[in-house]
Amino acid sequence: MVWTKKDLLGLEYLTSEEIELILDTAESFKEVSTREIKKVPALRGKTAVNLFYEPSTRTRVSFEVAAKRLSADVINISTETSSVRKGETLIDTGKNIQALKADIIIMRHNYSGAANMLARALDISVVNAGDGWHEHPTQALLDMFTLKEKLGKIKGLNVAIVGDIAHSRVARSNIWGLTKLGANVTVCAPEILLPVGIELTGAKTSSNLDEVLKKSDAVNVLRMQFERDEGTAFPAQLDYFKKFGITEERLAKAKKDIVVMHPGPINRGIEMSSEVADGANSVILEQVTNGIAVRMAVLYLVSQAKEAKK
């Protein structure tokens, strides 16, 4: 299995073999972060640019840490303080970064498909760090990596994704990735947050959380994205917590060893209670640690693919 893609845009576009290669490579990279000197020279002399059109701390920092542990130089561009404010188009910004001889652009954008468009326009690598409601591939990869680490496999697992499915790129990437590796995915949300046609991706839908939890080996709890609320779609916060919040009482009726995940940042008391977030089933902070290994693997593979093409 050889990696040939210069970009990582979404899990929809990858084969199960390619996804497994990323996960296997990440397993090797995880050890680097346990060393006293947490650095390997694999991307020495390469430049990675974090181009974020949306606020983000954890993903941006995770990519920055990953790139630095591979010895790449990292430049952070926040659109708040860049020429984007003066009306520069995305493609122009990208071409300027390419002209600076950067090697990888890591981009977050509020428009679905922005990463695909940029990747087509440039010769350098583009890694999608989240685009609109479309995909957030590295988040799904780190979720899958954590699942595999905890439960030993992906194939055959029953995984529930609970919460704001409609607005969630994390949900979409997880559905693509998990179903490709043979897991059974059920998305669970109030009907108003279940997008039309989501079952075409291979996921089952439900609005009965207790029923879904009973059968699940793992539950991925999404954040309620109140910043995307247009004022109509979202149930009142307290009401949502009652019907879809993950609580200890709910977990008591689920499988004993159910793995509880959350991509962060958590709204405590809305999607899940504090007891669950900090409880024995929660792997939320392990997800953060694993995110570095997964992103190291992605940065390494896309830059290797580009080298092979030359």
Next chain:
Amino acid sequence: MKEKVKILDQEGINRAIMRIAHEIIEKNKGTVDLCIVGIRNRGVFIAKRIAECIKKIENIDVPVGALDITLYRDDLALASGQPLVRKTEIDFDINNQNLVLVDDVLYTGRTIRAALDALIDFGRPKSIQLAVLVDRGHRELPIRADFVGKNIPTSHKEAVEVHLQESDGSDEVLIAEKA
């Protein structure tokens, strides 16, 4: 590959590894502060066998680690294939240890150069010694082995293949003309 010539058989490999184990103990005046690190993949298997031999001789368990040098290769940017990154597992402290680095074949010396760089990231051993099953010559860097199973003079046109039970199902060292 054209015709292959067998240079070492199973007994030959076993004897070479046993002799290396004796030489390691002799040079280090015992097994105090001794540890062994094999380079993936076959170096790890040979490292484990050396440790077993030391156990037989001295009845002491010497810690054995595994080192993957892919990320330290000087030809990473040029490599035509895509080297798979494998796990490094050194779960003991190498500071102030006499560390024996083990590989199957010593050729240009570039793998060992990468391994030395990687090891230094794990700490500062008292000494690093090099043990190889086969030294085939043609060094491109100033590197030499402290313990050698067999010296095999070769030409660049030849390929040396080390087969081990653990990875290949049989124990033998072959030399062949490259096709």
